[in-house]
Structure formats: structure tokens, C-alpha cells
Amino acid sequence: MKTDNTDYEYNEDAQGKQIAALLDEKAQRLSLRVLKQLEDGRNQAVNRHQKQQGSTVNADGTLSHWVSWADHHRVAMAGLALAVLVSAFLIMQSMSANETSDAFLLGADLPPEAFVDKGFEPALNQSASL
Amino acid sequence: MASSQELSDFLRDVERRAFKQTAYAVRDDHAAMDIVQDAMLKLADKYPDKPVTEYPMLFQRILQNTMRDFWRRQKVRALWTTLLSSFSTQSDDGEARDPLDTMDVDDGSQNPATQLEGSQTLQVIETALQKLPARQREAFVLRYWEKMSVAETAESMGCSEGSVKTHCSRALHTMAALLAQQGLGTVKELNT
Numbered sequence: 001m002k003t004d005n006t007d008y009e010y011n012e013d014a015q016g017k018q019i020a021a022l023l024d025e026k027a028q029r030l031s032l033r034v035l036k037q038l039e040d041g042r043n044q045a046v047n048r049h050q051k052q053q054g055s056t057v058n059a060d061g062t063l064s065h066w067v068s069w070a071d072h073h074r075v076a077m078a079g080l081a082l083a084v085l086v087s088a089f090l091i092m093q094s095m096s097a098n099e100t101s102d103a104f105l106l107g108a109d110l111p112p113e114a115f116v117d118k119g120f121e122p123a124l125n126q127s128a129s130l
Numbered sequence: 131m132a133s134s135q136e137l138s139d140f141l142r143d144v145e146r147r148a149f150k151q152t153a154y155a156v157r158d159d160h161a162a163m164d165i166v167q168d169a170m171l172k173l174a175d176k177y178p179d180k181p182v183t184e185y186p187m188l189f190q191r192i193l194q195n196t197m198r199d200f201w202r203r204q205k206v207r208a209l210w211t212t213l214l215s216s217f218s219t220q221s222d223d224g225e226a227r228d229p230l231d232t233m234d235v236d237d238g239s240q241n242p243a244t245q246l247e248g249s250q251t252l253q254v255i256e257t258a259l260q261k262l263p264a265r266q267r268e269a270f271v272l273r274y275w276e277k278m279s280v281a282e283t284a285e286s287m288g289c290s291e292g293s294v295k296t297h298c299s300r301a302l303h304t305m306a307a308l309l310a311q312q313g314l315g316t317v318k319e320l321n322t
Contacts, residue, residue: 009295012302016274019305022252023259023275027150034163038149041167042141045174050134052178 132182140185141170148193151271154259155197165200169193190272190286254312258305266304269297 030038105112114120132140145166153162169192177188259267265287272283273294284291 012299013274015306016270016298016302019255019302020274020277022255023150024147026252026256027146030146030149034149034159035146037163038145038166041163041170042138042145044167045141045170046134046138048171049137049174049178052175053131053134 131179132185136182137174137185140182140189141173144186144189145170147275148189151275152193152197154256155264155267156200157260161200165193165196169196172196186276186278187282187286190276190278194268194286250312251309254309255305258308262301262304266297266301269294270301273298 105115108115110120110124115124148166148169149162152165153159156162156165169189172192173185173189176192177184180188259270262270268287269283272278272286273280278286280291280294283294287294
């Protein structure tokens, strides 16, 4: 019984392949216009693939890679991390400068208001030059 | 990761079959060409990092999905056409034919009698293939024309292996019956 089933499936497979071979033969005889359109579509797809892989076609038909598309997100992440680090450094610098000026103002002999009073300017300039 | 050369070779190998398979499914050569070109671009755009060994399965899946999108759009368009058809009485069938459209690439290797018999058989098979239900046609095309295994076909179609076998068997019987009706015996053995 099982042998019958196997034989039947084998026959079906053989017939299927026979029909597919006929269809395949027909598919090889397409009109010139269709072949041209298929070629255009293929070239367009290959060009996009090349762009995504960051490669360009050289004059001799070989591909030259300058940056891989797959690496783009890594470059972006590295740039972002660098920007965060630089921003953090600048903020720290700014806070440090504020703290220094506050300490100077609070530690000076004159009251803080004196530094915005124009009447004290000659005295302040004199002490700075000393 | 597949190189551009590998992609090019793969597409060159499958493009003719893909076009004919799509044309049998949608019964419109222009639409079939759009679908195949669209599928090629989608493969290059979405899967540039996949190895070339995965391309056959991926391409077939993209092709089948693009065909389904086409049918969905056709359904909506048909609805609007039906609604608006009462307002239009003119036919727009005046497009000029280009001789290149009908000029086949003939290899001239067969004699006329063989060619006639072959073309009759092929015509019946093509008609039968067009008339098959979509799932049966898809199973037949993937299993026999694309030479996928039952397991691969099942994976590509998103169904069980048993369903693939059933779809293929029914498709072959339909074709056999049509060929027998026409007195063409290429697949007669199936009916015995």
C-alpha cells in the first residue's frame, strides 16, 4: 500500500517536473521588449544594492567600497556619544568657572555690590594691576 | 552578505521565470513587469545584508506578497470602476501596438510539426495554470518550477507540508484533466 503511495507521488513529481520544464522553455522565449525591461529592473536593483553597500563601480567594472551601509548606525552612535561627552565637558567647565568667580567675590575685602558700582572701578583696577 | 555581482547573477537567473509566473497569476503583462521590477528593488533595498543562498526564498516571498498587494489594489479599483462605469461610454483600447511586444526570441531548433504539438500542449497548460486557484498555482510554481522542496515550499507559503502536497496534487490533476480533454497526453498517466 505504502509502495503504491510512493509510486503515485513519484509519478506526480515526474509529471510536475515535466510540465515545469515546458513552462520554463516558454519562459526563455520572451519578447525583446520584455527582456530589456527585465534587464532595466535588474540593473536598477543592483545599483541600489551597490549604493547600500557603499560601493561604486570603477571604470574596469570592479567595485570599490568606501563605507559600508551596515556601519552607518555605528558611526552615528559614536558621533552621538562624542557629542554627549563634549557637551558634558563644556557644562563642567562653565560650572567650574562660576564657582571660581563666586568664591572670588565672597572672599574679597569689598562687598559683592562694589564690583558693579562704577565708583569702585579705579580702586579695583589699581588692585588688579598690583 | 551577498555581493552586487551575486545579486545580479541571481536576478538574471530568475527574472524570466518570475515574469512568466507573475503574468500567469495576474493575467496582465504590464502589471506582471511592474510587480517583478518592484520585487527586484525590494529585495535589493530590504535585504542587502543577506547571503545569496537565502535569496530564492526571499525573492519568492516578496514576489507573492507584491502580487497580493496588486490584487488588493485591483479589488479597490474594480469597485470604483464599477461605480463610475455608468458615467463613461467610451472605450480606451486605442493604444498602438509595438512590434517588439510580439517578437519572440526564436531558437529555430524544432521542426514545425513538433513546434505545433508543443505549442498546443503548452497553451493548454498555460490556460490551466491561469485558471488554477491562487494557492494551488503558488504551490505548483514553487514546488516544481522553482524546484523547492516540500518543506521549503511550505515555509514560503506559510502552511503545512501536507497542504503543499494537496495543493500540488490538485493542480496537477486539473492540468491533466484539461490536457486529456484536448487529447494531449503529456500528463495522461496522472489520470490512470
